[in-house]
Amino acid sequence: xxxxxxxxxxxxxxxxxxxxxxxxxxxxxxxxxxxxxxxxxxxxxxxxxxxxxxxxxxxxxxxxxxxxxxxxxxxxxxxxxxxxxxxxxxxxxxxxxxxxxxxxxxxxxxxxxxxxxxxxxxxxxxxxxxxxxxxxxxxxxxxxxxxxxxxxxxxxxxxxxxxxxxxxxxxxxxxxxxxxxxxxxxxxxxxxxxxxxxxxxxxxxxxxxxxxxxxxxxxxxxxxxxxxxxxxxxxxxxxxxxxxxxxxxxxxxxxxxxxxxxxxxxxxxxxxxxxxxxxxxxxxxxxxxxxxxxxxxxxxxxxxxxxxxxxxxxxxxxxxxxxxxxxxxxxxxxxxxxxxxxxxxxxxxxxxxxxxxxxxxxxxxxxxxxxxxxxxxxxxxxxxxxxxxxxxxxxxxxxxxxxxxxxxxxxxxxxxxxxxxxxxxxxxxxxxxxxxxxxxxxxxxxxxxxxxxxxxxxxxxxxxxxxxxxxxxxxxxxxxxxxxxxxxxxxxxxxxxxxxxxxxxxxxxxxxxxxxxxxxxxxxxxxxxxxxxxxxxxxxxxxxxxxxxxxxxxxxxxxxxxxxxxxxxxxxxxxxxxxxxxxxxxxxxxxxxxxxxxxxxxxxxxxxxxxxxxxxxxxxxxxxxxxxxxxxxxxxxxxxxxxxxxxxxxxxxxxxxxxxx
Amino acid sequence: xxxxxxxxxxxxxxxxxxxxxxxxxxxxxxxxxxxxxxxxxxxxxxxxxxxxxxxxxxxxxxxxxxxxxxxxxxxxxxxxxxxxxxxxxxxxxxxxxxxxxxxxxxxxxxxxxxxxxxxxxxxxxxxxxxxxxxxxxxxxxxxxxxxxxxxxxxxxxxxxxxxxxxxxxxxxxxxxxxxxxxxxxxxxxxxxxxxxxxxxxxxxxxxxxxxxxxxxxxxxxxxxxxxxxxxxxxxxxxxxxxxxxxxxxxxxxxxxxxxxxxxxxxxxxxxxxxxxxxxxxxxxxxx
Numbered sequence: 001x002x003x004x005x006x007x008x009x010x011x012x013x014x015x016x017x018x019x020x021x022x023x024x025x026x027x028x029x030x031x032x033x034x035x036x037x038x039x040x041x042x043x044x045x046x047x048x049x050x051x052x053x054x055x056x057x058x059x060x061x062x063x064x065x066x067x068x069x070x071x072x073x074x075x076x077x078x079x080x081x082x083x084x085x086x087x088x089x090x091x092x093x094x095x096x097x098x099x100x101x102x103x104x105x106x107x108x109x110x111x112x113x114x115x116x117x118x119x120x121x122x123x124x125x126x127x128x129x130x131x132x133x134x135x136x137x138x139x140x141x142x143x144x145x146x147x148x149x150x151x152x153x154x155x156x157x158x159x160x161x162x163x164x165x166x167x168x169x170x171x172x173x174x175x176x177x178x179x180x181x182x183x184x185x186x187x188x189x190x191x192x193x194x195x196x197x198x199x200x201x202x203x204x205x206x207x208x209x210x211x212x213x214x215x216x217x218x219x220x221x222x223x224x225x226x227x228x229x230x231x232x233x234x235x236x237x238x239x240x241x242x243x244x245x246x247x248x249x250x251x252x253x254x255x256x257x258x259x260x261x262x263x264x265x266x267x268x269x270x271x272x273x274x275x276x277x278x279x280x281x282x283x284x285x286x287x288x289x290x291x292x293x294x295x296x297x298x299x300x301x302x303x304x305x306x307x308x309x310x311x312x313x314x315x316x317x318x319x320x321x322x323x324x325x326x327x328x329x330x331x332x333x334x335x336x337x338x339x340x341x342x343x344x345x346x347x348x349x350x351x352x353x354x355x356x357x358x359x360x361x362x363x364x365x366x367x368x369x370x371x372x373x374x375x376x377x378x379x380x381x382x383x384x385x386x387x388x389x390x391x392x393x394x395x396x397x398x399x400x401x402x403x404x405x406x407x408x409x410x411x412x413x414x415x416x417x418x419x420x421x422x423x424x425x426x427x428x429x430x431x432x433x434x435x436x437x438x439x440x441x442x443x444x445x446x447x448x449x450x451x452x453x454x455x456x457x458x459x460x461x462x463x464x465x466x467x468x469x470x471x472x473x474x475x476x477x478x479x480x481x482x483x484x485x486x487x488x489x490x491x492x493x494x495x496x497x498x499x500x501x502x503x504x505x506x507x508x509x510x511x512x513x514x515x516x517x518x519x520x521x522x523x524x525x526x527x528x529x530x531x532x533x534x535x536x537x538x539x540x541x542x543x544x545x546x547x548x549x550x551x552x553x554x555x556x557x558x559x560x561x562x563x564x565x566x567x568x569x570x571x572x573x574x575x576x577x578x579x580x581x582x583x584x585x586x587x588x589x590x591x592x593x594x595x596x597x598x599x600x601x602x603x604x605x606x607x608x609x610x611x612x613x614x615x616x617x618x619x620x621x622x623x624x625x626x627x628x629x630x631x632x633x634x635x636x637x638x639x640x641x642x643x644x645x646x647x648x649x650x651x652x653x654x655x656x657x658x659x660x661x
Numbered sequence: 662x663x664x665x666x667x668x669x670x671x672x673x674x675x676x677x678x679x680x681x682x683x684x685x686x687x688x689x690x691x692x693x694x695x696x697x698x699x700x701x702x703x704x705x706x707x708x709x710x711x712x713x714x715x716x717x718x719x720x721x722x723x724x725x726x727x728x729x730x731x732x733x734x735x736x737x738x739x740x741x742x743x744x745x746x747x748x749x750x751x752x753x754x755x756x757x758x759x760x761x762x763x764x765x766x767x768x769x770x771x772x773x774x775x776x777x778x779x780x781x782x783x784x785x786x787x788x789x790x791x792x793x794x795x796x797x798x799x800x801x802x803x804x805x806x807x808x809x810x811x812x813x814x815x816x817x818x819x820x821x822x823x824x825x826x827x828x829x830x831x832x833x834x835x836x837x838x839x840x841x842x843x844x845x846x847x848x849x850x851x852x853x854x855x856x857x858x859x860x861x862x863x864x865x866x867x868x869x870x871x872x873x874x875x876x877x878x879x880x881x882x883x884x885x886x887x888x889x890x891x892x893x894x895x896x897x898x899x900x901x902x903x904x905x906x907x908x909x910x911x912x913x914x915x916x917x918x919x920x921x922x923x924x925x926x927x928x929x930x931x932x933x934x935x936x937x938x939x940x941x942x943x944x945x946x947x948x
Binding site: 239291293294296298299300407464465469470526560561562563564565566567568569570571572573574575576577578579581582623627628629630631632636637638639640641642643644645646649650 | 679680681682683684685687688689690691692693695697699712713714715716717718719720722723838839840841842848849851854855858859860861862863894895896898899901902903905910911912913914915916917932933934
């Protein structure tokens with residue numbers, strides 16, 4: 001239950017921004033999933049923050065799953081085999097994040113013949129090549145994308161802006177080898193970067209991951225696999241003048257290495273066990289910076305942080321009679337925050353104010369500074385009422401040891417990831433879900449209704465005006481509290497016939513209570529949206545034409561509005577007399593996208609097959625408000641005004657050409 | 662034809678975002694007293710302005726607070742009484758009487774209103790001299806033509822954390838927009854690495870209207886003020902809130918005041934800020 005599997009074909013049917021199929025955009029149409037708006041880099045599942053989703057590419061974690069500030073995801077649809085989103089009833093084999101697992105598996109590569117596919121679009125183009133190497137036992141796939149909005153714009157921009165860059169590229173590759181009939185191995189990697197800059201400044205960020213996996217069959221009951229991965233997420237920005245006498249450069253990164261052995265054992269027809277472990281070693285470099293003025297240079301770094309996260313799990317999937325299936329087990333996770341680092345201790349203060357630093361103690365490399373362990377029981381029950389319907393229930397406890405520190409509405413690439421330390425506790429969540437599932441008309445239609453309740457502990461928030469940038473003592477600006485989320489998800493899907501599609505509707509609430517904010521009362525999370533409706537439709541008219549349409553509706557997100565104003569030194573300053581947070585709502589979000597795909601008849605009988613995709617994003621030009629903010633009028637500074645900001649305020653048409661050979 | 666399509670597409674993408682001024686009904690809270698007290702070491706009239714806060718969309722001039730008693734005392738034993746001139750404006754004439762200029766002294770502002778006493782303290786922090794103002798020629802990023810831009814040189818005082826405010830002028834027009842403040846921490850914007858350095862280039866060149874360069878004969882005037890940490894924080898927050906919007910906005914927050922109650926504790930009845938300032942000025946004509 002609480003699982004959705006999307007295959008590569010389905011992803012390509014949904015029109016996305018600029019006619020490009022996108023993995024995350026498809027996931028957003030599922031029940032229980034939402035975002036704060038266009039331009040946000042992550043997504044929210046069942047009332048959880050964007051850092052609470054474990055996004056995996058062939059088992060290696062990806063820290064920023066989007067390009068171009070959230071408009072496209074890092075996953076190249078040509079190289080994706082399957083995508084699975086697990087929102088609840090999470091099995092013991094997964095751990096490390098509270099709200100979901102987005103497990104993306106890459107294609108193995110065509111074992112029989114060399115083929116390729118790709119597309120040319122207005123913002124980026126892609127090419128993927130796959131085929132066997134030497135024999136049917138080895139295959140590879142290489143897929144790349146590069147955007148070129150800046151290259152196209154260059155000749156049209158005036159000289160000083162011509163140095164501007166705004167592009168991304170990514171490369172995904174995998175080699176699969178069947179050693180013998182008991183052993184298989186694959187090596188998979190991803191490398192991607194986003195660059196955004198103009199003359200004098202540049203922002204760039206990206207993920208790089210590599211996974212090596214070995215599958216071994218002992219006998220027809222016992223299987224083993226061993227996964228090793230390396231992941232590097234870094235982001236940098238710099239400002240400089242041509243002569244390089246003045247400048248500022250800043251870079252932050254998280255490097256992790258992991259080893260994960262797992263055994264699957266089919267005890268008997270009714271019981272299949274899985275047990276395994278995982279160890280991850282983290283090296284956080286929150287900031288390495290250098291700074292020059294009038295020729296003099298100074299470098300300053302925030303101290304590195306080191307940590308290890310371990311997990312060990314055991315689960316059993318058991319059939320009882322012909323109707324009941326249980327999945328039960330537990331995961332035990334252990335997190336160690338280690339040196340070489342300074343252990344900083346803070347004193348108490350009025351909640352909501354910066355905590356004073358009490359002491360700093362030096363620790364050697366690998367010396368343990370703080371350690372936390374958590375037992376995470378997991379249980380799922382599936383009861384078949386009859387051939388077509390079933391009732392499911394689940395309980396899971398999850399723990400999370402990595403935290404995204406960000407107080408902006410949309411996460412910026414310079415948001416910081418920190419480990420659990422002696423000051424930051426692990427986040428915990430308990431979720432109970434209950435659902436009813438039914439297939440109609442001989443499996444043509446699937447429908448489900450699910451309710452969930454979640455309780456969160458140790459949620460991180462920030463004091464007013466927290467200093468999160470380049471601050472060695474940023475932990476003193478953090479606050480901690482609890483959260484809760486609950487909701488109802490309805491889903492209907494038709495997957496056969498000329499007309500296919502699905503409808504998801506979620507009714508939910510997500511709130512938190514933090515001492516020091518909103519006078520210690522519950523307040524809605526920034527991503528809380530009461531209603532969330534997505535309707536996806538695809539219609540195949542004939543061999544040549546097919547059409548698709550999506551409609552999305554979500555309730556407005558919360559915002560914090562002032563009650564009063566006062567003047568100091570000519571500035572009109574806003575004031576909220578109730579110290580409220582998220583006390584108002586921005587208007588609702590809704591939009592319609594359409595697309596049409598044309599498969600030319602000359603595709604018949606030839607190797608090169610192409611298709612044209614025409615699309616319009618935001619057809620009826622809705623200026624969906626991302627936020628409302630307040631400012632002094634530029635011409636009359638004494639007048640204040642409320643401004644509604646929309647990220648996309650007009651329809652965006654696009655044409656792209658996809659091919660396969 | 663292709664060029665037109667690409668240009669049309671890119672402009673539609675680039676200008677796809679938009680802002681619209683809207684009407685909103687906001688809850689109105691109780692009015693509070695506001696203190697605007699920036700007192701300098703110059704030999705001219707020094708003012709402490711007391712006003713009331715109003716409803717957010719009330720665009721009229723803030724109402725002055727009358728009948729308060731305002732005084733300043735230094736840790737060196739000096740006392741200065743501020744008397745109400747126009748409604749809400751409490752003045753001390755440092756032009757005719759003694760200037761408040763003992764660098765390193767701690768000054769305490771006391772305000773008595775409606776039977777309640779409020780106080781705030783600030784050191785008069787040192788400020789470095791401005792070595793020079795020069796003019797350099799560069800292509801105007803907006804028009805593509807050559808123009809003159811001004812740059813000032815000053816070196817941050819080494820060995821201490823300094824907080825500065827810069828007011829600059831082209832002839833007699835202020836460069837800084839109303840409600841925006843040109844601030845520096847040591848020689849830079851943030852962090853501890855810039856102590857003792859020459860002010861960094863973006864700050865040195867911040868004294869220009871980038872769309873209207875200096876002509877020959879124009880004068881560039883720069884005033885460098887030292888502030889205390891709380892006032893620098895206060896004005897930085899004002900800057901942040903003034904541009905707080907769009908994709909990366911942060912939750913708006915009330916700006917903390919450094920005005921304390923009679924016992925020296927943080928209070929939340931009176932808003933605003935107090936800082937002592939030492940000033941250095943320089944001017945140069947573009948020849």
